[in-house]
Amino acid sequence: MINVNGKIVSTSEILIENNRGFLYGDAVFETIKVLDNKVLFLEDHYFRLMSSMRILRMEIPMDFTMEFFQEEVLKLVRALNTPVSAVRVRFNVFRDANGKYLPSDRKIGFMASAEVLNVSAYTLNSSDYExxxxxxxxxxxxxxxxxxxxxxxxxxxxxxxxxxxGYQNCLLLNDAKNIVEALNGNIFIVKDKVVKTPPVSDGCIKGVMRKQIIELLQKHTEYTFEEGVISPFELQKADEMFITNVIVGVQPITKYRKKEYVNTLASDLINKLNAKIRLM
Known part of the structure; x- marks a missing residue:
């Protein structure tokens, strides 16, 4: 099932030859985890979506409130009619207009799709991850x-x-040849109890899970957190590395070239993250 502009349908019937999201990439999206009919980190997803739409000069309808956003996500989840408690939702917002590079209108449309997740709570994946x-x-x-x-x-x-x-993931570099992020999430490295992640100014996605992990790290009694430029040379000196996104939570990296890593902090953060969402 798909939610298209508030209507639950089995197929979108949106013509891709006229859709600006397809033609020009004139679209933004949020990847959301819904657990027990609760939109996790709702405010962070909503305000990031609003910020992205404003930056792209999209026209945001007055009724596109956080309550509206939440209800449209949950409406789609309910339509799945599944006993499974965890669902992944991709909420796409596109500029719904004609034109070429210059849109004929600034108004928006949205389309959300969903899929059931096999795992509900965040769990530690300790399998090989190179x-x-x-x-x-x-x-x-x-x-x-x-x-x-x-x-x-x-x-x-x-x-x-x-x-x-044969790799499970790759790290991306910016034009200054510094580490920015992983293919599907933000990157954190740990060295001597100091945890570092690239600043948003280096070009990384302003991840919702990145924000949650930073908040947990800032309260951590055993580790010091900092945002800073990460050189590729730092990777093989690190004690631990992990990737974050809202679907998997925290994914430990086990190997980069000849260096192998522990998952001590990653395991601790997953426990703290699960405790946090139980209170939401």
Whole structure:
């Protein structure tokens, strides 16, 4: 089932030849986890979506409130009619207008799709998870790179590269050759009890789970957190590395080239994250 502009349908019937999201990537999206009919991190998703739409100069309807956003997500989840408690929702907002590069209108449309998740709570994946750098293309460190838009060709080609070479993920670089993020989430590295992640100004996605993990780290009594530029040379010196996104929570990295890593902090953060969402 799909939610198209508030209507639950089995097929969208949106003509891709006229859709600006397809033609020009004139669209943004949120990947959301719904657990027990609760939209996790609702405010963070909503305000990031609003910010992205404003940056792209989309016209936001007056009734597109946080309550409206939540209800449209839950309406779709209820339509699945599944006993499974965890659902992944992709909420797409596109500029619903004609025109070429210049849109004829600033109004928006939306389409949301959903799929059932096999695991409800966040769990530690301790299986082998090897990464490599992806250097065919780079991320430019500017504001558009921090948005979740439909322009994700670096992530697509990087994912193909990872599969072709037997890696579970790759890290992306910006045009200054610094580490920005993973293909599907933000990156954190740990060295001597100091946890570091790239600043948004380096071009990384302003991740919702990134925000949750930073909040947990800032309260942690055993670790110090900092945002800072990460050089590729720091990766093999790190004690631990992990990737974050709202679907998996925290994904430990086990190997980069000849270096292997522990998952001590990742395991601790998953426990703290689950405790946090139980209180939501």
């Amino acid at each position: 990464i490599e750098l992806y250097k065919d293309f780079y991320i430019t460190a500017h504001l558009l790179s921090t948005l979740k838009t439909n322009n994700r060709l670096v992530n697509v080609t990087g994912s193909v590269f990872a599969e072709e070479n």
